[in-house]
Amino acid sequence: MMKKKKHKLLKYCCVAIGVIVVGILIAEGVSSFRRGKVDTSKGIKIIKQAEKGNVTAIENKIEKLEEKDQTQKKADERENEDTDKNYKAIFANSVIMGDSISEAFTEYDILNASSVIAKIGVELDELDDQVAKVEKLNPQVIFLSYGMNDIIATRGDTKEFVKQYDALLEELNKKLPDTKLFVNSIFPVQQQEIEREPVYEKLADYNEALRELCDKRQIAYIDNTDLVSDSYYEEDGVHFKADFYPYWLNHMAEVAAL
Template sequence: MNKKITTAILMGSVALALAACGNPAANDKVQEPEASQAQEQKADMQKSDANSFKTIFQDSVFLGDSITEGLSFHDVLNEKNVLAGAGKTAEFSLKDIAELTKRNPKQVFIQLGSDDILWRADDPIAYSMKNYAKLIGMIKEKLPQTRITLLSVTPVTEDAIKMEPRYKNIGDYNQAVKELAGKEGASFVDLSPIFSNSPDFYDADGIHFKPDYYTKLLELLKEQTK
């Protein structure tokens, strides 16, 4: 009799142990779909935002350098709404006038300067402003009904400045762009509020950006389209 009781107790203990071991796995199975669902919801929201921005800015063109090019690279805007490329300066962008005219946007956002301040000239800012003014003049001539908005150059990280000290001139360049906008009757938008809380928008080089930055950028600029 005692042998039977002992055997029953032992079997019961094994069953309880197996049940206990099974609980974490069961919990994991409950949590994994929740985590997956949260990721899917986030992806759906990002896709929804992207589609919304593509509609809001469907009649706009963003003209600029590799910073601006990120808008289409990260599929935040369609390629037809972005006319940009690595190394673009105000001078080099003069060659884009024909293509810009062909696209005939209602509004053009211009963001140049990240490469201009690295230009090897006696006064890179003055040289850039001369060509920037010429660029605006050509847009006015070819597209007189198009609204022009100038955007400030985005800041870089401290590490990027250590690698390239000329980035210290971004503030002076932005002041020159603001004054140029006033002189030429264009709008000017300071993008510094996007970085007020120092979010982790930067790619590894401390100059270019992750997709989240472009969402914040367009959120800031959408009022300009009204």
């Protein structure tokens, strides 16, 4: 009888322990399930955000590469087009007057000598010989490109610069009344040249004064400010390499409808 009671009690204890264990497992399972649900939601959100960020970044990179490719294609097309142009023929009835920057047109054999009247270091108050030469040539179009040396000569005095440039325009109008005049802006210089000649910090003021003079006289002003990039400059930060000149000629020809 005692053995049966002991066996029965042991059986109840085992059942009770089993119920407790199952309860614990169920509770842990529910808790884990709940925790897992929250973690999964957050994880999915993070993953989606990461995927979205990666896709956006990739799309931006692809877009930039496509833009770069298109820019390069246009540059190549323009370069090929420039190579095929006969600038000596296009500017046969034109003359470019200027300083050493303009003189490079003949040094690089891009234009005929009859289309360029230029001299190294020349200033606006030293142009008697150049004016006499251009009068004899009597071109249909004159492109003027002065100012780089005059910024130093006038030491930042834009009024004196405008006075001298205005006198040149007046003289050309009198001697060549049927010739159309175009005035090039002064090209920017690199920082190293500004450090060497601080007066070049006023270069933009000179160009603005020159633009106002052209507006007053109703003469076409050719803005070259954005035409150049660092790769075109010689080591001195002022003069240009040969491959720059076709771009400048294209710009002048476009404005003058040559």
